[in-house]
Structures are given as C-alpha cells and as structure tokens.
Amino acid sequence: MTMKLPLRALLACWVVLFATVVHAQLSIEITGASATRFPLAIPTLENENRLPDSVSDVIRADLERSGLFGLVDTGLQTYPESQIPDLPALRKRGADAVLTGTVVALTDGRFSIRVRLFDTIRRVELGALSLHMSAKQNRVTGHRIADFVYEKLTGQPGYFSTRIAYVVVRGARHELQIADADGMNPQPALISREPIISPSWSPDGKRLAYVSFEKKKPIIYIHDLPTGQRQQVAAFLGSNSAPAWAPDGKRLAVVLTKDGPSQMYIINADGSGLKRISFSESIDTEPAWSHDGRWIYFTSDRGGSPQIYRVPSDGGDAERITFEGSYNVTPRASPDGRNLAYVTRREGRFQVALLDLSSRRSVILTSEPGVESPSFSPNGRMILYASGSASRGVLSAVSTDGRVRQRLTSQAAEIREPAWGPIPRQ
Amino acid sequence: MKKVLLPALLASLLIACSGTGDQAADGTAGSAGSGASGSDTTTAAVTDSSITRNDMGALGDGSSSGTSATDGSASGSIASLTDPNHILSQRTIYFDFDSFVIRPEFAELIEAHASFLKNHGQIKMMIQGNTDERGSREYNVALGQKRAEAVKRSLVLLGVEEAQIESVSLGEEKPRCTESTESCWAENRRSDMLYTGEF
Numbered sequence: 285m286t287m288k289l290p291l292r293a294l295l296a297c298w299v300v301l302f303a304t305v306v307h308a309q310l311s312i313e314i315t316g317a318s319a320t321r322f323p324l325a326i327p328t329l330e331n332e333n334r335l336p337d338s339v340s341d342v343i344r345a346d347l348e349r350s351g352l353f354g355l356v357d358t359g360l361q362t363y364p365e366s367q368i369p370d371l372p373a374l375r376k377r378g379a380d381a382v383l384t385g386t387v388v389a390l391t392d393g394r395f396s397i398r399v400r401l402f403d404t405i406r407r408v409e410l411g412a413l414s415l416h417m418s419a420k421q422n423r424v425t426g427h428r429i430a431d432f433v434y435e436k437l438t439g440q441p442g443y444f445s446t447r448i449a450y451v452v453v454r455g456a457r458h459e460l461q462i463a464d465a466d467g468m469n470p471q472p473a474l475i476s477r478e479p480i481i482s483p484s485w486s487p488d489g490k491r492l493a494y495v496s497f498e499k500k501k502p503i504i505y506i507h508d509l510p511t512g513q514r515q516q517v518a519a520f521l522g523s524n525s526a527p528a529w530a531p532d533g534k535r536l537a538v539v540l541t542k543d544g545p546s547q548m549y550i551i552n553a554d555g556s557g558l559k560r561i562s563f564s565e566s567i568d569t570e571p572a573w574s575h576d577g578r579w580i581y582f583t584s585d586r587g588g589s590p591q592i593y594r595v596p597s598d599g600g601d602a603e604r605i606t607f608e609g610s611y612n613v614t615p616r617a618s619p620d621g622r623n624l625a626y627v628t629r630r631e632g633r634f635q636v637a638l639l640d641l642s643s644r645r646s647v648i649l650t651s652e653p654g655v656e657s658p659s660f661s662p663n664g665r666m667i668l669y670a671s672g673s674a675s676r677g678v679l680s681a682v683s684t685d686g687r688v689r690q691r692l693t694s695q696a697a698e699i700r701e702p703a704w705g706p707i708p709r710q
Numbered sequence: 711m712k713k714v715l716l717p718a719l720l721a722s723l724l725i726a727c728s729g730t731g732d733q734a735a736d737g738t739a740g741s742a743g744s745g746a747s748g749s750d751t752t753t754a755a756v757t758d759s760s761i762t763r764n765d766m767g768a769l770g771d772g773s774s775s776g777t778s779a780t781d782g783s784a785s786g787s788i789a790s791l792t793d794p795n796h797i798l799s800q801r802t803i804y805f806d807f808d809s810f811v812i813r814p815e816f817a818e819l820i821e822a823h824a825s826f827l828k829n830h831g832q833i834k835m836m837i838q839g840n841t842d843e844r845g846s847r848e849y850n851v852a853l854g855q856k857r858a859e860a861v862k863r864s865l866v867l868l869g870v871e872e873a874q875i876e877s878v879s880l881g882e883e884k885p886r887c888t889e890s891t892e893s894c895w896a897e898n899r900r901s902d903m904l905y906t907g908e909f
Contacts, residue, residue, distance in 0.1 A: 479880075479883035479884070481847050481848070481851075481881075481883065482847070482848060495851075497880060497883055497884070500836065500838070500878075500904075500909040501836070501838070501876075501878035501879075501880075501909075502851060502878065502879065502880075502881075521876055522855070522876065522877060522878055523851060523854075523855050523878050523879045525848060525851045525852075525879075525881075526848045526851070539848070539851075539852070541855050541859075541877070541878075541879075544859075545852075545855070545856070545859075546851070546852035546855055567849070567852040567853070567856070569848050569849060569851070569852045570846065570848045570849065583846070583848075583849055590845075590846075590849055611845065613845065613846040613848075613849045614846045614848070614849075627846060629845075634844075634845070656846060656847065657847070700847075701847070
C-alpha cells in the first residue's frame with residue numbers, strides 16, 4: 285500500500301527545505317505498513333494556531349511513517365492538556381489511544397507545549413510531557429513528542445529525533461550530508477571532488493569517521509560535527525578503510541594494507557595504540573562491532589568466496605557465520621545483539637538479509653535490483669539501505685519483520701552510503 | 711513511572727539543545743540536529759584536491775636529456791612517460807572478472823616500467839587498483855588492493871626497490887566507464903600506474 289504524507293506536512297517540509305537552501309531535496313514515501321496498525325488519535329493541539337508551523341502534523345507524520353500506527357481522524361476539535369478527555373467517546377471513534385495537548389505562548393516569545401497520552405481502553409493516562417520551544421522548532425519538538433508516544437505505546441525508544449548521514453554524488457561532486465531521520469534539514473559536512481565512503485557514527489553522535497579519497501588513496505578521517513574540524517586517524521602506507529566506531533566511543537576498528545593484504549586493526553580515535561586483530565593471508569574487511577563490543581563481525585574470502593565471520597574483539601579464532609550463497613558481505617550487528625543484517629547475492633542481485641544469530645536462520649528483506657550499505661535504526665526496528673542508481677538517488681528503509689517499507693528519494697543526485705546515527709543523549 | 715520519566719527527558723532535551731546557542735533555557739526542545747544544524751556548526755570543510763595533478767613536463771624538464779636508457783631497450787627517459795608513442799605512456803593493466811592475475815599480454819609493459827623504475831631510483835610509483843561496480847564498496851576496496859599488489863609484486867620480482875612503489879586501492883569509486891555493461895566493467899577492472907607528480 286502507498287500512503288502520502290498529509291499535504292500540510294509536505295508544505296511545512298517545503299518551507300524548511302527552502303529556508304535552508306537545500307542541496308538535495310529528499311522526499312519520503314511510505315510503501316508498506318504493518319498488517320495491524322495501532323489506531324491512534326493525535327488531534328490538533330489547543331491553541332496550536334499560535335505557532336507559525338504545526339507541531340501535531342510532525343508528530344502524525346512521524347508515527348504514520350513508522351508503519352505501526354493508524355491515525356484516527358477526530359475532526360477539528362481540540363483536547364486541552366488540562367482536562368481528561370471523553371475516553372469512551374474517543375474509543376467509539378476507533379482510537380485506542382489519544383494524545384491531548386496545549387500550546388501556551390510564553391512572555392519571552394517562546395512556547396510551552398504540554399501533551400498527555402491516554403489509553404482509551406483501560407481509561408488510564410500513559411504519560412505526560414512538557415517542552416519549551418522557539419517558533420522555529422516545530423519539527424524538533426514534534427519529533428520529541430513522537431518519540432515519547434512511540435516509546436509509551438511500543439516499549440521501544442523512538443528514532444524520530446535521530447539523524448542520518450549519507451553521501452550525495454552529483455557528477456564529480458561528493459557531499460557528505462547529515463539530515464534528520466525523516467530526510468529533512470540536510471546539511472553538508474564535507475564537500476569533495478573525490479569519493480567519500482563508509483561513514484560511521486561515534487556512539488555520542490557528535491563525530492563521524494569516514495574514508496576520503498581526496499589524496500588519491502583511501503585515508504580515514506574523524507570529523508567533529510559541531511566544529512567541522514577533521515583529522516586523519518589512519519593514513520598508513522597503502523589503503524586505509526572501513527572504519528567502525530567501537531561502542532566505547534574511544535576506539536575504531538579499521539582495515540589497513542600496510543602489512544600486506546587487507547587486515548583488521550584497532551586504533552584509538554586519536555590515532556594512537558594501533559593493534560592488529562586479524563592475521564590471515566586473505567581479505568579481512570568490513571569490521572562491525574557487536575552492541576556489547578565483545579565481537580567483531582567481518583567479511584573474509586579465506587574460504588574461497590566472501591563470507592561473514594566473527595572474531596572476539598580482544599583476539600582469538602574466527603568463526604564463520606554465513607554459509608548460504610557465494611557472496612555475503614557488509615555485516616551489521618543489531619543494537620540488541622540478536623540479529624545480523626548483511627548483503628547477500630542471490631541470482632545475481634544484491635539484497636539485504638537478516639540472520640537470527642541464535643537460530644542461524646536468515647530471511648531476505650528486500651527485492652530491489654540491487655542494494656548496499658544496510659544500517660540499523662538505533663532501536664533496531666528499521667534497516668536503512670541504499671537502493672538507487674546513478675540517475676536516481678534512493679535510500680530505503682525496511683522493518684526487521686519485513687512489513688514496513690519507506691523510501692527517501694532524490695531526483696537530482698545519487699545517494700549512497702547511508703548510516704543511521706545514535707539516539708541523541710549525553 | 712510517567713512522572714519519573716519526565717525529568718530524564720527534559721535533561722536529555724537540555725543536552726540535545728546545548729549545541730545551539732540561540733535556543734535558550736531549560737526544557738527547551740533542543741535541536742535534535744544540534745551538531746549539524748544552526749549557525750556555525752555546519753562547517754563544510756571543502757576539500758579541493760583534484761586539480762593538483764602536475765604535468766609530467768614539470769618533472770621531466772631538466773632531466774629528460776640526461777637519463778637515457780642504459781640498456782638501450784624499452785627503459786626510456788622521463789619524457790617518454792608522456793610520449794604517446796612510447797610504451798611507458800601506457801599505464802593500465804586490465805584484469806579478468808574476479809581475478810588478480812596479470813595476463814601475458816601485459817608482460818612487456820610491466821618490464822618496461824620495471825626497467826624505468828630501476829633506472830630512476832628517485833622516482834616513486836603509486837599503483838591504484840580498481841574494480842567494477844558490483845558488490846560491496848569496502849570489499850571492492852580490498853579487491854582493488856589485490857590488483858594493485860599484483861602489479862607491485864611483478865615489478866619487485868623484476869628488481870624494482872619495494873620502497874619505490876606504494877600500492878593502494880580506489881575500489882569501485884573511480885570508474886573509467888559508468889555504464890552497467892560487461893565491456894564497461896572490463897574497462898574498470900584495472901590497475902593504473904602513476905609516477906611522482908601524478909598523484
């Protein structure tokens with residue numbers, strides 16, 4: 285099924301895009317949703333018309349895009365935060381939960397947004413949230429409230445306040461961009477005439493490691509997003525690639541060729557303390573940490589074809605993980621440690637597969653002609669990946685149960701190498 | 711539970727907000743994009759690197775007269791590196807699909823470059839290995855490295871100093887041909903030999 289975002293939300297997006305002089309305009313399309321979606325009412329907030337741009341539209345768009353919720357129309361009526369709404373009446377209209385809320389203009393020009401979430405079946409309040417915002421912060425505020433609703437109703441943290449990194453390629457121009465998880469507010473972090481690949485977020489979301497070819501060979505940089513400062517962290521003889529930030533935020537796994545074949549090393553984020561962790565005569569690359577830092581998953585051709593293995597991050601013997609097919613690459617461990625996403629070649633096509641690490645069973649989640657670079661949402665529910673071509677940039681996301689699908693498209697340029705950032709915290 | 715959660719949320723909002731100075735006090739829904747949004751936080755460090763390619767003429771200037779080949783065969787002068795009629799102007803070794811083996815037809819070319827490097831010990835070579843577009847970008851970086859390494863090994867076996875050569879990989883990132891066809895992919899499965907001043 286295909287659902288378009290409400291017109292007003294799209295218009296709001298346009299305003300934001302236009303205002304920030306955007307480099308690549310992304311638009312979102314929902315192409316699949318859960319079979320049973322939780323019916324939810326998010327009426328317009330009381331006094332919301334005092335805001336220049338709607339907050340409730342952002343909340344609705346986020347939750348609808350997740351594919352887990354079906355929005356119940358409650359008309360024009362508002363439900364003030366100060367009162368308990370008529371829960372049986374809302375239940376009769378088909379809503380199993382309702383978010384009530386009020387906007388209050390503050391004397392300093394800012395606004396207070398207060399919301400409450402009610403369960404209409406059990407007739408209980410599930411939680412309340414109060415935020416202050418400036419007039420321009422409707423999207424950020426909406427994302428925070430959508431996260432609150434998502435977490436209250438699913439028990440998992442939301443991902444609407446997170447950001448994504450990706451590379452936009454237009455001719456010889458390569459641009460590393462950071463955007464909100466809904467594709468809005470794209471900002472360039474680096475513009476180069478040479479390729480940029482493999483962005484990896486630091487766990488605190490403040491830094492990106494990536495590979496740049498600006499010096500005619502692959503060199504790993506760490507880029508501090510708040511300051512825009514960048515430094516080389518691995519520029520050894522030969523190739524330096526595939527950075528993967530450790531969960532401790534202090535170290536990275538990298539792939540170097542200074543000692544011969546592509547082998548994995550661990551290096552401190554300041555470039556010190558280099559330590560080799562793989563010792564093979566074959567290709568060992570694409571390191572990916574497990575959530576607890578105990579394992580490093582990687583791609584190796586030691587068995588004749590590229591397959592996924594894992595090795596303890598403090599050293600030890602490698603264990604083969606994938607067996608089916610002759611090309612399995614790009615492992616990505618899920619945030620809960622239960623699953624492994626990777627790219628597999630089936631009948632000549634590259635697809636995202638998801639392996640249950642306990643049962644060792646895998647399912648194919650995609651069906652496009654070719655995909656690459658899977659990346660988990662921080663709550664582990666969605667997998668973002670690149671599925672475009674040189675003529676049309678497409679980032680897609682699929683839920684780990686394969687039911688929810690969405691697409692971020694850009695007509696203007698190719699989009700590659702998506703990396704979903706962490707949930708913002710300390 | 712609900713009341714307990716609130717201070718934590720507010721605290722996290724405060725922190726999320728701290729990157730953007732213009733958005734004030736407590737409880738403010740901070741910019742989730744604090745790092746990359748806002749005024750001066752989006753420093754787009756512009757990297758301008760591609761136009762540094764020196765013409766070989768610069769290198770060849772004074773020395774082209776002096777360093778003629780000692781054995782009188784294929785090892786030419788520095789000027790011959792850019793002479794389209796000289797074998798040294800050929801810089802590309804092509805590979806078969808999924809292969810790192812140097813085909814016999816490139817033996818003469820490798821020998822010419824080995825001879826040149828041996829006669830010009832001060833000149834360094836960078837070998838850039840490349841792959842076609844199929845498969846993972848990082849795995850292709852590793853495959854391209856094997857193609858560069860294969861060329862380096864052949865040169866070293868012919869007596870070139872190992873320290874004169876750096877083998878690197880561009881993976882699938884610098885295709886010569888951008889169509890998804892077999893003939894195009896064949897053009898991209900290659901190692902390019904660059905001399906000092908060209909990289």
